[in-house]
Amino acid sequence: MRPILGFGLGLRPPHYTAILAAQPAIDWFEVITENYLVGGGRPLHFLDAIRARYPVVMHGVSLSIGSTAPLDLDYIASVRRLAGRCEPEWISDHLCWTGTDGANLHDLLPLPYTLEALEHLAPRIHRVQELLARPLVLENVSSYVSYTSSAMSEWAFLSELVERTGCRLLLDVNNVYVSSRNHGFDAREFLDGIPVEAVQQFHLAGHLDLGTHVIDTHDAPVRDEVWDLYAHALRRFGPVSTLLERDDNIPPL
Numbered sequence: 001m002r003p004i005l006g007f008g009l010g011l012r013p014p015h016y017t018a019i020l021a022a023q024p025a026i027d028w029f030e031v032i033t034e035n036y037l038v039g040g041g042r043p044l045h046f047l048d049a050i051r052a053r054y055p056v057v058m059h060g061v062s063l064s065i066g067s068t069a070p071l072d073l074d075y076i077a078s079v080r081r082l083a084g085r086c087e088p089e090w091i092s093d094h095l096c097w098t099g100t101d102g103a104n105l106h107d108l109l110p111l112p113y114t115l116e117a118l119e120h121l122a123p124r125i126h127r128v129q130e131l132l133a134r135p136l137v138l139e140n141v142s143s144y145v146s147y148t149s150s151a152m153s154e155w156a157f158l159s160e161l162v163e164r165t166g167c168r169l170l171l172d173v174n175n176v177y178v179s180s181r182n183h184g185f186d187a188r189e190f191l192d193g194i195p196v197e198a199v200q201q202f203h204l205a206g207h208l209d210l211g212t213h214v215i216d217t218h219d220a221p222v223r224d225e226v227w228d229l230y231a232h233a234l235r236r237f238g239p240v241s242t243l244l245e246r247d248d249n250i251p252p253l
């Protein structure tokens with residue numbers, strides 16, 4: 001049984017003081033892990049104060065689970081230390097790679113959906129789960145390129161990964177929509193191909209529709225097409241902890 005936290009908001013620094021002053025009726029907050037890895041200072045001060053009042057989930061962007069570079073054990077140890085401090089409901093990152101050979105490309109890059117990639121990922125996910133002492137929750141990324149070597153759909157790949165590793169899924173409904181438009185697949189077929197019990201969390205966010213392609217901007221309200229897809233997701237998966245992400249043009253709380 002997955003825990004149902006209700007409706008949450010991505011914790012962003014412009015909202016720190018307003019949250020503490022108003023204590024709004026938001027069910028939970030998702031924090032960007034990397035913003036709190038320094039062992040002191042203002043961000044951690046606010047995280048402690050907000051955590052005392054709300055459940056939190058840790059959401060990372062640096063694990064690079066799909067890379068061929070070795071796992072960054074120092075980074076994983078720092079994630080575990082932070083988890084010891086803020087006791088998150090769960091820890092998530094992205095099913096992607098962000099660099100290799102010491103280069104950080106500062107982007108969440110998609111993987112080829114192949115057996116070879118599954119065989120590469122599974123032991124790395126097992127290792128991270130051992131080190132963090134909990135299941136890893138992995139998010140589907142939005143993408144703008146695909147690989148000619150891909151041998152299965154993204155949803156078949158995610159399902160197989162869950163089967164092999166026991167990891168959980170953070171389904172970003174907006175990312176499913178964005179990728180469906182950019183790659184020409186049916187977003188509902190994606191959702192219908194994901195095992196119901198694997199889904200731990202949903203993300204919702206805004207995007208920019210340029211007609212020929214769609215960019216995952218996180219700088220605008222959620223669009224109607226994504227709300228419609230979210231309704232479909234709720235019919236399939238039942239209640240799932242849902243998180244609204246906004247990273248630019250952040251409105252007042």
Ligand SMILES: [Fe+2]
Nearest residue numbers: 139172203245
């Ligand atoms: Fe997301």
